[in-house]
Amino acid sequence: MSIVEKLCRTADEIRFDVQKLSTEKKNEALLTAAKKLVERQEEILAANREDIAAGRASGMSEALIDRLTLTGSRIEQIAEGLRQVAELPDPVGEVMDEFVRPNGMKIRKVRVPMGVIGVIYESRPNVTADAFALCFKAGSAVILKGGSDAIHSNIAITDALRDSLADCGINPDAVQLVATTDRAATRELMMMRQYVDLLIPRGGAGLIRAVVENSRIPVIETGTGNCHIYVDKDADLEMAMKILINAKTQRIGVCNAAESLVVHKDVMDKFLPMLSAKMQEYKVLLRADESSRKFLPLSEAATEDDFGREYLDLILSVKTVGSVEEAIEHINRYHTGHSDCIVTENKEAAEKFLKEIDSACVYVNVSTRFTDGFEFGFGAEIGISTQKLQARGPMGLREITSYKYLVTGDGQVRG
Amino acid sequence: MSIVEKLCRTADEIRFDVQKLSTEKKNEALLTAAKKLVERQEEILAANREDIAAGRASGMSEALIDRLTLTGSRIEQIAEGLRQVAELPDPVGEVMDEFVRPNGMKIRKVRVPMGVIGVIYESRPNVTADAFALCFKAGSAVILKGGSDAIHSNIAITDALRDSLADCGINPDAVQLVATTDRAATRELMMMRQYVDLLIPRGGAGLIRAVVENSRIPVIETGTGNCHIYVDKDADLEMAMKILINAKTQRIGVCNAAESLVVHKDVMDKFLPMLSAKMQEYKVLLRADESSRKFLPLSEAATEDDFGREYLDLILSVKTVGSVEEAIEHINRYHTGHSDCIVTENKEAAEKFLKEIDSACVYVNVSTRFTDGFEFGFGAEIGISTQKLQARGPMGLREITSYKYLVTGDGQVRG
Numbered sequence: 001m002s003i004v005e006k007l008c009r010t011a012d013e014i015r016f017d018v019q020k021l022s023t024e025k026k027n028e029a030l031l032t033a034a035k036k037l038v039e040r041q042e043e044i045l046a047a048n049r050e051d052i053a054a055g056r057a058s059g060m061s062e063a064l065i066d067r068l069t070l071t072g073s074r075i076e077q078i079a080e081g082l083r084q085v086a087e088l089p090d091p092v093g094e095v096m097d098e099f100v101r102p103n104g105m106k107i108r109k110v111r112v113p114m115g116v117i118g119v120i121y122e123s124r125p126n127v128t129a130d131a132f133a134l135c136f137k138a139g140s141a142v143i144l145k146g147g148s149d150a151i152h153s154n155i156a157i158t159d160a161l162r163d164s165l166a167d168c169g170i171n172p173d174a175v176q177l178v179a180t181t182d183r184a185a186t187r188e189l190m191m192m193r194q195y196v197d198l199l200i201p202r203g204g205a206g207l208i209r210a211v212v213e214n215s216r217i218p219v220i221e222t223g224t225g226n227c228h229i230y231v232d233k234d235a236d237l238e239m240a241m242k243i244l245i246n247a248k249t250q251r252i253g254v255c256n257a258a259e260s261l262v263v264h265k266d267v268m269d270k271f272l273p274m275l276s277a278k279m280q281e282y283k284v285l286l287r288a289d290e291s292s293r294k295f296l297p298l299s300e301a302a303t304e305d306d307f308g309r310e311y312l313d314l315i316l317s318v319k320t321v322g323s324v325e326e327a328i329e330h331i332n333r334y335h336t337g338h339s340d341c342i343v344t345e346n347k348e349a350a351e352k353f354l355k356e357i358d359s360a361c362v363y364v365n366v367s368t369r370f371t372d373g374f375e376f377g378f379g380a381e382i383g384i385s386t387q388k389l390q391a392r393g394p395m396g397l398r399e400i401t402s403y404k405y406l407v408t409g410d411g412q413v414r415g
Numbered sequence: 416m417s418i419v420e421k422l423c424r425t426a427d428e429i430r431f432d433v434q435k436l437s438t439e440k441k442n443e444a445l446l447t448a449a450k451k452l453v454e455r456q457e458e459i460l461a462a463n464r465e466d467i468a469a470g471r472a473s474g475m476s477e478a479l480i481d482r483l484t485l486t487g488s489r490i491e492q493i494a495e496g497l498r499q500v501a502e503l504p505d506p507v508g509e510v511m512d513e514f515v516r517p518n519g520m521k522i523r524k525v526r527v528p529m530g531v532i533g534v535i536y537e538s539r540p541n542v543t544a545d546a547f548a549l550c551f552k553a554g555s556a557v558i559l560k561g562g563s564d565a566i567h568s569n570i571a572i573t574d575a576l577r578d579s580l581a582d583c584g585i586n587p588d589a590v591q592l593v594a595t596t597d598r599a600a601t602r603e604l605m606m607m608r609q610y611v612d613l614l615i616p617r618g619g620a621g622l623i624r625a626v627v628e629n630s631r632i633p634v635i636e637t638g639t640g641n642c643h644i645y646v647d648k649d650a651d652l653e654m655a656m657k658i659l660i661n662a663k664t665q666r667i668g669v670c671n672a673a674e675s676l677v678v679h680k681d682v683m684d685k686f687l688p689m690l691s692a693k694m695q696e697y698k699v700l701l702r703a704d705e706s707s708r709k710f711l712p713l714s715e716a717a718t719e720d721d722f723g724r725e726y727l728d729l730i731l732s733v734k735t736v737g738s739v740e741e742a743i744e745h746i747n748r749y750h751t752g753h754s755d756c757i758v759t760e761n762k763e764a765a766e767k768f769l770k771e772i773d774s775a776c777v778y779v780n781v782s783t784r785f786t787d788g789f790e791f792g793f794g795a796e797i798g799i800s801t802q803k804l805q806a807r808g809p810m811g812l813r814e815i816t817s818y819k820y821l822v823t824g825d826g827q828v829r830g
Contacts, residue, residue, distance in 0.1 A: 016747065016771065101792060105781050114803055115773070193627070197803050212608070213631055218804040239826040246828035332431065354821045356431065358530065366520050366824035375829070376820070377516060388529055388612050388817035389633040389805040402803035405791070406769045409781035411654040413661035414790070 004188040007176045008195035011116045011141040018141045018174045019113045023090040030086040033164035034079040047156035078129045085133040088379040091397045092139040105409035113139025115197040120145045122203035125153035132175045134382045138397045148181035190215040222383035225255035225338035226310045227368040230327045232344035233266040240343040246367040249282045253312045256371040260317045262327045288318035307334040324349045328356045339368040360393035419603040422591045423610035426531045426556040433556045433589045434528045438505040445501040448579035449494040462571035493544045500548040503794040506812045507554040520824035528554025530612040535560045537618035540568035547590045549797045553812045563596035605630040637798035640670035640753035641725045642783040645742045647759035648681040655758040661782040664697045668727045671786040675732045677742045703733035722749040739764045743771045754783040775808035
């Protein structure tokens with residue numbers, strides 16, 4: 001039996017130990033882990049330095065080195081994340097529905113843990129602790145496969161987590177790391193449907209595509225966001241500009257940042273000159289369609305390809321439309337189903353947009369940057385789902401649970 | 416572009432036409448379709464006779480011929496199914512949650528259609544109308560791939576459905592049949608993730624395994640049920656026998672039928688002689704473990720393999736245990752996570768069983784045969800999910816929908 005299969009089988013075997021833990025016990029373990037990560041700071045930072053050295057030696061970019069790097073204050077942030085998850089309400093056991101059938105049998109629909117969750121992620125070592133905390137609090141055993149670049153950091157963090165569990169009398173196999181840099185291990189993990197109930201990829205578009213295409217385990221697709229801001233003919237243009245600047249520039253490398261502006265022809269002559277000035281100020285390059293370019297002297301011509309791009313950069317595509325219907329059609333064609341916003345004072349246009357845009361989060365007069373588990377009040381986030389099965393949009397604890405039906409009676413049989 | 420890709424692309428393109436339909440319009444179409452199926456009875460039966468003749472020519476078993484065969488009264492039943500779906504409440508638009516964040520933005524979580532649903536099924540032609548009705552009422556466009564054996568019947572039924580849609584001014588492409596017997600078409604359909612949101616296989620274990628292993632579209636696994644009845648030491652033994660007989664024999668070829676009896680040692684000497692007599696009466700063959708066989712003179716010795724089998728036949732495996740804990744461990748090891756029952760008067764044992772059995776439906780003193788969308792009061796059923804993502808247990812209309820977040824505000828931006 002391979003290492004990966006052994007890990008998965010172990011997780012499957014001990015799943016009920018995790019499911020049965022009380023809320024208090026789970027919280028105790030999370031707080032213990034927070035403490036231990038800080039106590040073991042020196043060991044973790046030493047392991048992290050090994051990863052950084054290896055990264056530099058292999059010519060890793062400074063942006064990636066930064067993602068990989070831990071510091072004392074970053075470890076404190078990771079610990080704080082664990083403490084926050086301890087404070088969240090436990091989703092397990094929640095009665096979601098309850099009813100009695102005409103034959104007298106009582107049916108309760110109750111939230112239960114998923115069982116075993118696998119998380120495949122890239123270079124940020126903080127995901128090791130974050131993903132553990134959420135899956136564990138939601139009552140599941142977790143198998144982590146982090147990026148090869150962070151292997152030493154991930155091992156050091158996982159060791160601290162496992163020791164914390166053991167300190168609390170919990171089976172440490174509730175969290176296991178696939179501690180290899182062998183890519184075949186990732187492919188093998190994706191085949192382990194008989195042991196693993198859910199697989200969550202966290203990372204760039206390439207990773208997510210590879211998991212979606214190869215996994216036999218049910219996957220929740222997270223991530224890619226080609227988010228649109230549509231400025232309607234009845235928009236408050238100052239508000240529109242404020243929202244656009246926030247959505248485009250407040251943080252550019254994130255999935256809920258705006259990538260595309262759609263603007264109604266009736267307000268082009270007012271809005272686009274404002275845009276031209278503001279985007280210059282914020283150093284945003286515009287890729288615009290023909291009708292808009294006469295108001296945007298510094299823009300480049302947009303190609304078909306631009307409308308479908310998630311730039312994650314200081315670039316914005318600009319498309320003009322003649323109606324809210326045309327805006328909706330354009331957005332539904334090119335977006336990734338993540339987050340899209342209409343800016344308008346017109347209730348009818350707003351309602352139409354809310355109803356017909358097929359995205360996880362549809363906004364009226366609010367920046368798309370709010371698509372986030374913390375901002376939505378879920379207290380945590382394991383990712384943002386862009387698929388429609390199981391969970392859509394920000395995923396907190398509930399979104400990584402399942403349910404079962406409990407049926408009680410006094411001898412009912414079917415006639 | 417292949418036929419399959421063309422169909423899928425068409426469904427994707429017209430998905431919003433279906434999503435936008437009012438409840439009244441959808442119901443009108445369902446009632447029109449019910450009427451048309453009855454009106455076109457002769458054409459449909461003629462098509463069905465072609466399938467039956469082909470089946471007989473290729474040596475199809477009588478059981479399969481029976482599944483394939485339509486009659487006037489079966490067509491009336493199919494029509495009645497459509498009328499029932501018309502009467503169900505429309506899940507689309509239901510507000511699932513609603514809250515206001517501290518920054519004043521209001522978030523509503525609203526039920527929305529899945530979009531495009533594919534259904535792959537075997538020889539029963541009634542699934543063609545049933546699957547259409549449920550997916551359509553839930554607001555999705557549907558692509559059907561039925562078994563090759565029923566190709567003429569499926570074409571005739573789909574034609575009637577499409578003509579009914581057209582009669583109501585609805586785009587007939589809301590339902591499309593992959594009208595080929597080419598197996599490559601099924602494999603191709605499973606690759607169409609860019610157009611299809613959800614794939615539901617309905618049929619035998621082989622079909623379901625093939626879909627789960629090959630599909631790139633998210634799948635809801637339905638079906639296989641190795642259901643257990645556990646007779647506790649504190650069981651009312653008469654009730655236990657009544658439930659067991661019902662669960663094992665009321666209908667043997669279905670997924671919610673019992674396949675395994677687990678019995679507490681303390682009641683063996685009383686329960687098993689009763690069992691021996693009753694099972695002889697119902698012609699059920701017993702495959703029993705060693706401790707139980709002394710009470711079951713007509714039984715065969717059970718092998719390890721027997722405990723994991725879904726017989727779908729007049730066979731029952733028998734396992735003895737020393738405690739409810741041992742029963743739970745045995746069941747969680749061998750079941751398929753479908754439906755399992757404890758018969759007991761002991762509240763503590765019942766609670767433990769409900770909590771720790773990891774199945775879609777867990778029963779106390781009720782036959783497992785109730786795991787069914789109609790029996791649960793969902794008014795319809797597209798299948799019974801044995802996976803944990805999206806839906807578990809009986810799936811009605813809600814279980815084949817998704818949701819989205821509608822966020823409204825007055826210019827909120829992220830700080």
